[in-house]
Amino acid sequence: xxxxxxxxxxxxxxxxxxxxxxxxxxxxxxxxxxxxxxxxxxxxxxxxxxxxxxxxxxxxxxxxxxxxxxxxxxxxxxxxxxxxxxxxxxxxxxxxxxxxxxxxxxxxxxxxxxxxxxxxxxxxxxxxxxxxxxxxxxxxxxxxxxxxxxxxxxxxxx
Amino acid sequence: xxxxxxxxxxxxxxxxxxxxxxxxxxxxxxxxxxxxxxxxxxxxxxxxxxxxxxxxxxxxxxxxxxxxxxxxxxxxxxxxxxxxxxxxxxxxxxxxxxxxxxxxxxxxxxxxxxxxxxxxxxxxxxxxxxxxxxxxxxxxxxxxxxxxxxxxxxxxxxxxxxxxxxxxxxxxxxxxxxxxxxxxxxxxxxxxxxxxxxxxxxxxxxxxxxxxxxxxxxxxxxxxxxxxxxxxxxxxxxxxxxxxxxxxxxxxxxxxxxxxxxxxxxxxxxxxxxxxxxxxxxxxxxxxxxxxxxx
Amino acid sequence: xxxxxxxxxxxxxxxxxxxxxxxxxxxxxxxxxxxxxxxxxxxxxxxxxxxxxxxxxxxxxxxxxxxxxxxxxxxxxxxxxxxxxxxxxxxxxxxxxxxxxxxxxxxxxxxxxxxxxxxxxxxxxxxxxxxxxxxxxxxxxxxxxxxxxxxxxxxxxxxxxxxxxxxxxxxxxxxxxxxxxxxxxxxxxxxxxxxxxxxxxxxxxxxxxxxxxxxxxxxxxxxxxxxxxxxxxxxxxxxxxxxxxxxxxxxxxxxxxxx
Ligand SMILES: Nc1ncnc2c1ncn2[C@@H]1O[C@H](COP(=O)(O)OP(=O)(O)OP(=O)(O)O)[C@@H](O)[C@H]1O
Ligand SMILES: [Mg+2]
Numbered sequence: 001x002x003x004x005x006x007x008x009x010x011x012x013x014x015x016x017x018x019x020x021x022x023x024x025x026x027x028x029x030x031x032x033x034x035x036x037x038x039x040x041x042x043x044x045x046x047x048x049x050x051x052x053x054x055x056x057x058x059x060x061x062x063x064x065x066x067x068x069x070x071x072x073x074x075x076x077x078x079x080x081x082x083x084x085x086x087x088x089x090x091x092x093x094x095x096x097x098x099x100x101x102x103x104x105x106x107x108x109x110x111x112x113x114x115x116x117x118x119x120x121x122x123x124x125x126x127x128x129x130x131x132x133x134x135x136x137x138x139x140x141x142x143x144x145x146x147x148x149x150x151x152x153x154x155x156x157x158x
Numbered sequence: 159x160x161x162x163x164x165x166x167x168x169x170x171x172x173x174x175x176x177x178x179x180x181x182x183x184x185x186x187x188x189x190x191x192x193x194x195x196x197x198x199x200x201x202x203x204x205x206x207x208x209x210x211x212x213x214x215x216x217x218x219x220x221x222x223x224x225x226x227x228x229x230x231x232x233x234x235x236x237x238x239x240x241x242x243x244x245x246x247x248x249x250x251x252x253x254x255x256x257x258x259x260x261x262x263x264x265x266x267x268x269x270x271x272x273x274x275x276x277x278x279x280x281x282x283x284x285x286x287x288x289x290x291x292x293x294x295x296x297x298x299x300x301x302x303x304x305x306x307x308x309x310x311x312x313x314x315x316x317x318x319x320x321x322x323x324x325x326x327x328x329x330x331x332x333x334x335x336x337x338x339x340x341x342x343x344x345x346x347x348x349x350x351x352x353x354x355x356x357x358x359x360x361x362x363x364x365x366x367x368x369x370x371x372x373x374x375x376x377x378x379x380x381x382x383x384x385x386x387x388x389x390x391x392x393x394x395x396x397x398x399x400x401x402x403x404x405x406x407x408x409x410x411x412x413x414x415x416x417x418x419x420x421x422x423x424x425x426x427x428x429x430x431x432x433x434x435x436x437x438x439x440x441x442x443x444x445x446x447x448x449x450x451x452x453x
Numbered sequence: 454x455x456x457x458x459x460x461x462x463x464x465x466x467x468x469x470x471x472x473x474x475x476x477x478x479x480x481x482x483x484x485x486x487x488x489x490x491x492x493x494x495x496x497x498x499x500x501x502x503x504x505x506x507x508x509x510x511x512x513x514x515x516x517x518x519x520x521x522x523x524x525x526x527x528x529x530x531x532x533x534x535x536x537x538x539x540x541x542x543x544x545x546x547x548x549x550x551x552x553x554x555x556x557x558x559x560x561x562x563x564x565x566x567x568x569x570x571x572x573x574x575x576x577x578x579x580x581x582x583x584x585x586x587x588x589x590x591x592x593x594x595x596x597x598x599x600x601x602x603x604x605x606x607x608x609x610x611x612x613x614x615x616x617x618x619x620x621x622x623x624x625x626x627x628x629x630x631x632x633x634x635x636x637x638x639x640x641x642x643x644x645x646x647x648x649x650x651x652x653x654x655x656x657x658x659x660x661x662x663x664x665x666x667x668x669x670x671x672x673x674x675x676x677x678x679x680x681x682x683x684x685x686x687x688x689x690x691x692x693x694x695x696x697x698x699x700x701x702x703x704x705x706x707x708x709x710x711x712x
Contacts, residue, residue, distance in 0.1 A: 003493075010496050013504045017608025020615035024650050027637070028543045028618055031646040057642065109643070237585055266587040277582035280574075294588045339586075 038088025039066065040125040044099040044112075049080045050135025051110045052101055058084045060114040065090045068112060084112060086123070094119040098131035110135060189248075190215040190347060190379050191236055196245030198231055203439075205231055207403030208245070215346075218373050218380040220390040220411070223400030224425065226438070229383045230274065232400070233349050236381075237271050238262045250346070267295060269347040270340035274355070276332040278324040278339075284311070285320040288339045295343065310338040314368060330361035337365070341372060347379040348372070354386040362386075366393050387426055391415065399425060474670045477591075481599050481669070484592035488600060491593070498601030502563040502665075506609060509562055510555060514546075514613035517554060518620025521545055525621070526629050538631050539640035542621030543614075547644060547653045551614035553701050556660035559606060560693030564668035567598055568689040571672025572682035580673075595669050602665025603658065610657035652708045659700060664693045 025031040049071060058066040066086035074081050086093070096117030103110050117131075191213035198206035205228040213219045223229050234240040235247055238254045247254045252265060278287050288307045292298055298306070311317040314334040324332060333353065340348055350369065354362045370393045373380050384390045391397065391411035399407035399414060399422055407414055407422035415426055423429070440447070488495055525541040571594065574580050583590045618640075625631040644650065668689045675685035 006500050007496060009504045010499050013499065013507060014604075014608060016507075017503075017611055020608070020611035021650075021654065023615050024547060024611060024618075024653075025646055028547065028615075028640055029644045029646040029650045030641055031650075055645070104642075239581065239584065263587040263589070266585055271582075271585040273578045273582055273585075275578050277578035279579055279582075280577070291586050291588070294586070294593070343586075 039069075039085035040088060040123075041069065042084055042086060042123055042125075042127050042129060044082050044084070044129040044132050045074065045077070045079045046082060046099075046101060046132050046134045047079060048101075048134040048137060049082060049110075050101055050103075050137055052082065052112065052135065053110075056109065057111045058086065058114065059111055060090070060093070060116070065093075065114070082112065091122060093123045095121045095123050095127060096131065097123065097129060098133065099129045100133035101135035103136070188215050189213065190250060191381070192246075192248040193232070193236070194246040194248075196232075196235065196247060197243045198228065198235065198240070199243040200231075204403055206235075206242070209400070209404045211398050211405055211408070213347075213379060213381060214396070215379050216373075216377050217395045218369065218382060218393055220394035220397040221381060221383045221400060222385060222387065222390060222397060222425065224385065227400050228403065229400060230351055233271060233351050233381075233383060236349065237266065237269065267343065268345050269349070270343070270345045272333070272336055272340050272348060272350045272353060274351045276324075276329075276336040278327075278332055278336055280324050282324075283320070284316065284322050284324070284327070284335050287324065287335060288342055290339065291343045306342065310342045311335075313341070313372075314338045315364070330357045330365075333357070333361075333365065334368075337368060341376070341378070344376060345378065347381070349381045349383070351383050352385075353382065354384055354389050362389055369393055387415075387428075401425070470674075473674070474666070477595075477670050477673065478666050480591050481595050481666075484589065484596040485600055487592045488596055491597060494593070494597040495600050495604075498597045499604055502559075502567065502598070502601050503605035503609065506559060506562045506605070507612070509558055510609045510613050511616050513554060513558060514551075514616040515620040517550055517613075518542060518546065518617030518622075519624045521550075521617070522621035522624030522629070526625055526631065535625075535629075535631050536635035537639050537643075538621070538625045539618075539636035539638075540643040542625070543618050543640045543644050544649060546614040546617040546621075547649050549701070549705075551617065552610045552653050552657040552660055553697060555610040555613045555657060556606065556664055556697040557694055559602075559609065559660075560664050560668070560690050560697070563602070563605070564664050564689045564693050565686045567602075567665070567668040568672040568675070568686045569682055571595070571598075571669060572675035572677070572685050575673065575675060576677040576679070576682060590673075595673060598669050599662075599665050602668070603661040606661025606664065607654050607657040610653065610660075614653065648708075652704075655708075656701065656704055659704065660697050663696050663700060667693045667696065 052068060052071065054068055054070055056068045057064045058068060066084050068082055069085045070083045072081045072083075073079075082099075093114065094117040096119040098115045098117065100113050100115070101110055102113045114129075123129075189212045191211075193209060193211050196206050196209045197204065209228075209232070211221075221229055221232065231240065235242055236249060236254065238257065241255045249265060249269070252261070254262070254265070257265065278284075279290065282290065285307055288310055289303055292303055292306060308317055308320070311320055314337055316331060316334055316338065319327070319331065319335075324335070327335065337353075353365050353369065357365065366389050369380055369382060372378050382390055382394060391414075394411055397408065397411050397414045398405050401421050407417050407419055409417070414422060417423065417426070442450070521542045522538065525538050525545075526535055529535045529538055529541065571580075574594065580590045580594070583593060622633075622636060626633045626636050671685040671689045671692070672682075675681045
């Protein structure tokens with residue numbers, strides 16, 4: 001085989017392979033969306049974070065505005081402290097906004113959703129969100145439901 | 159022509175091997191290869207049993223012997239591809255079995271072994287096969303390299319076949335290409351393993367003439383391993399006859415051919431009966447072996 | 454008693470061969486430093502093990518992706534979760550099937566060819582001839598092939614996964630009517646670059662080393678006859694496949710517990 005055509009083929013092959021890796025990274029994977037730029041950090045406390053993990057998305061009105069950067073346990077208050085990196089582009093989030101842990105779909109992954117408040121001041125680096133709603137834990141809900149049913153039934157029968 | 163720019167291979171140290179016992183009829187001159195009392199054992203079978211020989215620098219020396227007597231083994235020992243069970247092998251004053259890999263490779267740059275099969279690289283063209291040692295060992299610019307390769311191909315009469323692949327060559331042509339590749343680095347010594355087998359009389363003559371010419375024009379020491387008595391005797395200055403794991407006859411071709419020894423006579427005249435066993439050694443007798451099947 | 458002694462002997466000889474293979478790999482690795490000068494040789498081998506394996510990889514990847522689309526859809530639709538089809542297809546491909554199936558195909562296509570080529574070079578005294586010309590065959594013949602295999606494998610695996618995802622899309626979105634937006638967005642939010650894609654690339658790199666190593670060693674260590682070369686080629690395919698599956702299990706358990 002001619003040396004030039006061989007080089008051409010190898011060049012094509014390597015380029016195609018690298019392109020495939022790039023496609024996997026940006027189109028299939030989350031490399032394009034995982035990065036938040038000029039992030040500032042805010043905190044929130046939850047009684048229960050459920051299945052929330054580091055890198056889970058933080059959204060507002062369904063749009064991704066940041067991600068969870070860490071989850072720790074507060075030994076004094078028995079609460080989970082979730083730190084979140086919010087993209088620097090979103091500077092005007094009211095300081096009294098609330099955070100809830102939500103689930104995408106019935107069994108999908110969990111994420112943090114912000115609901116805007118009415119405050120004139122905005123969230124800045126190091127702030128803490130005061131109003132939070134914990135994750136709904138399916139077993140607890142089922143348990144409460146059954147418990148409620150169980151306590152209902154005897155009275156009905158009597 | 160700038161092909162002569164390559165460094166002369168004989169310019170290196172010319173230590174004389176001391177204490178070599180030179181037979182009376184051996185041509186004078188310093189000894190390039192000195193094999194002393196070499197034993198070689200393959201899986202319990204002694205192939206060489208105390209073989210000694212000397213190859214003078216600048217000569218054509220024939221090593222003859224029956225099939226399976228250990229000629230190829232001897233070539234491999236001299237080239238450092240095998241280590242002897244016992245004995246010494248000196249090439250240009252260096253003990254081959256004791257050399258480190260680097261030193262051995264340095265030595266091999268100055269000697270070539272023409273394999274029984276030619277051993278051309280099947281994925282390279284004739285031209286690239288011949289150019290291979292130059293590309294590997296030197297940084298010769300392409301135009302000069304081309305001239306050197308074409309000159310060597312012209313020497314073996316295959317300049318026109320430069321673009322063929324080895325699979326497109328006949329046996330004799332392949333051997334001539336291998337010869338061109340062997341001489342392209344202008345070594346001090348070439349070992350030819352069976353250069354004549356499987357060739358027609360014309361090709362035999364061509365190869366024989368080439369061996370002689372290379373020896374005369376470039377001063378290359380040549381060792382010709384063969385069982386082709388007539389051709390080999392024509393071109394060699396000195397001949398050794400190997401049998402039974404050692405040298406059983408030596409001298410100038412004329413002397414060897416006239417030798418009275420039974421061993422030598424049998425080989426030279428091609429007699430089926432004689433002291434050289436035709437059978438590969440066995441432990442059981444022929445009849446016992448045949449009868450052993452009828453249990 | 455005799456059987457136990459035999460077993461011990463087989464075990465010892467296997468161990469010895471493994472040691473030889475290890476030394477051979479070390480020697481080859483040391484020999485790769487001379488490849489800077491011999492870069493065209495590496496290029497030629499990338500062509501032989503990469504470009505020539507490309508077609509089978511692309512076709513297999515497409516079909517595997519399409520089958521994943523079909524099977525995944527049939528399972529997911531029972532739970533009303535067919536929107537997650539993209540995620541299922543991508544994760545299966547990127548983490549497991551891409552690297553593993555590529556390595557198995559590589560062993561069958563490129564590995565066996567490497568073994569046969571080197572074994573025949575040995576049988577026809579080309580390796581010996583090279584040694585006699587003071588050229589180290591490990592540096593000239595083995596090292597470029599090893600490097601080429603290590604370069605080619607991750608690229609082939611990435612191509613396999615990429616075309617597999619497209620195959621899944623073809624069946625899932627094109628044929629079965631999964632929403633294209635959901636297909637891609639679920640995939641993107643569920644496939645992590647570090648944990649999934651890079652671990653897949655890491656796997657295929659390791660498979661590249663192991664498969665090529667086995668192939669060149671079997672060829673170099675082959676008995677130099679046509680039968681010996683046939684046996685060696687056979688060994689290459691069998692050993693590579695077993696090694697790939699075993700290493701895949703080990704690496705998966707390591708990578709998963711690390712998370
Ligand atoms: N690697 C090896 N392992 C075991 N035995 C070997 C090996 N190489 C050679 N032998 C044995 O050594 C003996 C000599 O072999 P060698 O190839 O040197 O013969 P030769 O003289 O070159 O024969 P021919 O003229 O047929 O080429 C043979 O009987 C062979 O069986
Ligand atoms: Mg021989």
